[in-house]
Amino acid sequence: MTETWDDINEQVKADWKADTTPFERVYEIIEQTHEGQSAAEIADHALVSEPTARRHCKSLVNTGFAETDQDGQTTLYKRNSDRVLMSRIRELREEATRTELLDGIKDMKAEIRRYEDRYEVVSPEELAQQLDADETEGWDDLSAWRTTRQNLAVAHAALAYDEASHQLAV
Template structure:
């Protein structure tokens, strides 16, 4: 199995640039990570990684935080949300967005009724370790986030239509 992993890594190195690999690792990074950690995953040197991370942060793909004297990096969630809004706006019809929004609102109402709670934060107070409801909490949060993104896509689409009129 190690041979296959090494072969895949080598192929990735040969078919991509260092900047492409660093960007790929960065946009998948949900927790802050050091440049050394990103360099290891991107199969690049630390100086090269630092150089491209600075560019990627400047381009809006990542954000930084300080951990003592170490700068750490992770993806820029706002940019991903903006990209998802634009993707929905350009690939879905207005009616598809409306139908999706209605369905998500119904799902959220079902969660509220099932758990007799206004939101997942309130519902977790009633769950014990091992309860089956924990999976619903994740779906509840995801549905709420997706609803906000779909509503934003609908509003942005409306703004574009009005601007074009």
Template sequence: MNDVVVEDWIEETTPFERVYEIIRSTYDPTSASQIADRARVSPTTARKHLRSLVDTGEVTTSQDGQTTLYRRSETGIVTEHAQSLLAERTPEEIASGITELKAQIQNWRDEYGVDSPEELARELDIEDADSESGTLLREWQTTRRNLALAQATLAIAEASRTGHLTGTDTDDDSNSDSSIVV
């Protein structure tokens, strides 16, 4: 990065914000020292903030000998995607999209006589990922991932709507059920 940009970043953000910004793009296990270098904080400061993020579920850890490695958690990734999707689409639009994704997956299952892209790959013995079959496998895997994210988003929207996420829910859910069924 340009030194001026780095100086501005350091001046305009807190150490926590910098560690959080770095970890949000860290998908491979990375040491606190490496994160500290990138966030322009001390390793001690990075570890402190990373422990807080582990406690909130944003970050997961693993061990490499004596070194604790940190990376973005699956929960954090799903939550971010869900928030983004909910900002762009209504729950009804998401439910409609889920129906379309399920139909596409069912079409592939019917057409190829298998239940998953992995099963199709075993049957075809695909070695060339750039082939037409490889493209189909990647598209099926992406569609399956998008379906899971859309379903999680809808569940988060429903939990938020009913107050289950904030603890403001009531036990009177039986009187009105306007949840979206897919």
């Protein structure tokens, strides 16, 4: 069975390489990179040479899509987290009305209060310190709480961005 999967994986890689440019493949890898990767690692994943990966990574850094970190003398590339955040804020602002944002914020605050009351803690970090490794439901709630908290922050930012945009237009 492993041989069949290896054949399928190789075919998928070959199809991806045939259907995309080297730049598109590097872009896709960077888009999925939260932790920095070297040009060699990106090249391996993107099915390009290391110089090609480095050239495209530098272009993505110059356009603001990617950012760099240093690990000794090695440059690590990853997607620009500020750009991702601003994209989420703009997307939410365009998809939701002010009333929908306010209602969503109210609902998320209520959900967070339910977690606080249920576990008698004030943060997901405090909950993590109290959970045993085998408490599946608690860990699921912890993950959902963190996600809700992140979404709440983005919703607040979208609301503030919307307000600032209206004020600047006046």
